[in-house]
């Protein structure tokens with residue numbers, strides 16, 4: 001049996017009719033950029049996250065970039081970022097001409113260590129970006145406290161955490177502002193690139209609205225040297241429909257994660273923390289193994305496709321050679337990158353596929 005790591009055709013087939021109707025509505029409207037669909041999606045997503053404002057943008061990287069720009073982060077500034085993240089978190093800082101300052105991962109978990117984040121603060125620190133990796137929020141209470149203590153804004157990279165909770169509060173409302181990605185494979189995925197910013201800060205929301213649209217509120221009047229980073233009407237219309245299914249999809253993810261946690265216990269792979277079951281949205285189900293590559297090949301030969309998120313951390317990428325980081329600088333993160341393996345987990349995954357993944361992991365890892 002073949003189990004795809006993620007079958008987007010199947011994920012989206014469940015909403016095909018609704019998506020076709022949404023797209024037909026946009027085509028018939030004759031209005032394709034910054035119109036009623038974007039406005040309605042922004043409203044629905046801000047209600048979903050519990051924030052006052054949502055600004056639809058072109059993708060998750062631009063969402064983070066515009067937040068930092070909106071906070072006036074620029075050349076000579078430092079921004080604290082997790083060592084363990086997808087490179088886009090760092091790129092958003094680089095886009096502003098600022099320096100990403102990496103912080104080690106917490107000992108138990110995958111997210112930034114708040115105590116080490118505090119130790120990395122300098123007079124040049126302009127923001128802290130916390131990433132909710134794999135669908136599990138970072139330790140936001142501790143991070144919020146240090147952000148308040150030092151007067152430094154705390155930004156969420158919520159690209160993998162649509163609907164995730166931290167002590168009952170939704171991702172998107174846990175810091176000063178949050179950047180979301182709606183890349184097709186995300187928990188809330190568009191049919192192309194798309195993203196959003198959520199915030200309760202009215203002045204920041206207004207600046208980001210300007211920045212995403214050439215610095216303009218009124219046509220041909222430019223208040224800031226902005227960008228073209230808009231969410232388009234077609235993607236907004238698709239997202240509006242899919243947002244209605246997000247909670248059910250996240251619940252489906254939780255059920256699969258629950259089965260993996262129960263049925264892969266004591267079989268030679270390290271599992272994610274069970275206490276995260278209800279609050280995480282399980283964007284990825286990441287196990288750890290000292291023989292990750294062997295295990296991955298064995299699973300592949302049984303038809304089980306897996307992923308590695310991520311094989312090389314940003315501080316060891318050539319793109320960041322200029323920052324002077326070396327292998328060994330972040331041992332917790334580097335160890336994770338050698339050990340992590342993501343198992344197939346997506347809403348609509350058939351029971352027989354889940355059974356096959358469990359059986360195969362047990363056979364290969366025991």
Ligand SMILES: Cc1ncc(COP(=O)(O)O)c(C=O)c1O
Nearest residue numbers: 059060061086088089159181183
């Ligand atoms: C943690 C994280 N941050 C940022 C991004 C960037 O999002 P996008 O691909 O929409 O630019 C991603 C998505 O791939 C991500 O996983």
